[in-house]
Amino acid sequence: GAVVSQHPSWVICKSGTSVKIECRSLDFQATTMFWYRQFPKQSLMLMATSNEGSKATYEQGVEKDKFLINHASLTLSTLTVTSAHPEDSSFYICSARFGHPNEAQHFGDGTRLSIL
Amino acid sequence: RKEVEQDPGPFNVPEGATVAFNCTYSNSASQSFFWYRQDCRKEPKLLMSVYSSGNEDGRFTAQLNRASQYISLLIRDSKLSDSATYLCVVNLMDTGRRALTFGSGTRLQVQP
Numbered sequence: 001g002a003v004v005s006q007h008p009s010w011v012i013c014k015s016g017t018s019v020k021i022e023c024r025s026l027d028f029q030a031t032t033m034f035w036y037r038q039f040p041k042q043s044l045m046l047m048a049t050s051n052e053g054s055k056a057t058y059e060q061g062v063e064k065d066k067f068l069i070n071h072a073s074l075t076l077s078t079l080t081v082t083s084a085h086p087e088d089s090s091f092y093i094c095s096a097r098f099g100h101p102n103e104a105q106h107f108g109d110g111t112r113l114s115i116l
Numbered sequence: 117r118k119e120v121e122q123d124p125g126p127f128n129v130p131e132g133a134t135v136a137f138n139c140t141y142s143n144s145a146s147q148s149f150f151w152y153r154q155d156c157r158k159e160p161k162l163l164m165s166v167y168s169s170g171n172e173d174g175r176f177t178a179q180l181n182r183a184s185q186y187i188s189l190l191i192r193d194s195k196l197s198d199s200a201t202y203l204c205v206v207n208l209m210d211t212g213r214r215a216l217t218f219g220s221g222t223r224l225q226v227q228p
Contacts (some may be wrong), residue, residue, distance in 0.1 A: 043203070043220040044160065093159050104150050105216055107159040
């Protein structure tokens with residue numbers, strides 16, 4: 001069964017709206033979660049690493065004020081896309097790993113964001 | 117040069133065929149390796165980890181050659197349900213900040 005739950009799975013909203021996406025680890029504690037974005041026919045690109053109890057670490061070119069990440073507990077990380085615009089339309093996926101850093105990650109089922 | 121390179125395909129094969137995917141990675145400090153499968157408009161799902169000793173899971177065999185920085189995936193007796201995009205994924209461990217690095221994926225279409 002799923003070990004990482006992501007919600008919502010699909011969002012359609014107007015330009016200028018802020019959208020919050022939740023990522024939950026089920027039955028395990030994830031001190032680190034990751035947020036990715038995938039544009040059509042492209043690979044997943046890491047946006048940021050979310051660390052429980054501390055600030056997220058953003059990849060180069062990702063605006064931290066635009067993509068707010070909060071990892072308030074060991075089982076929940078949230079990504080808020082602030083003042084979303086059509087170019088933010090994408091597939092957003094979170095992942096978490098448990099155990100050793102070399103272990104595989106497990107992904108949430110993704111959020112398809114469409115900004116009109 | 118991309119950190120993880122894959123042939124984008126698509127690979128169109130008949131049912132029952134054997135198909136091989138190749139992948140190269142550029143950073144010799146990479147520490148762990150995986151193949152993920154991604155169906156259209158879905159999240160990636162772990163197919164298998166890849167080890168230097170090679171590993172097999174049913175019809176799937178993965179191989180890692182660290183000296184050549186090369187990873188392979190072999191699928192035998194292809195099924196229609198194997199149709200998907202196969203992602204070669206590398207984990208570069210540097211204090212845990214860096215997550216997985218994905219290849220752009222190889223699309224497989226198994227035809228009846």
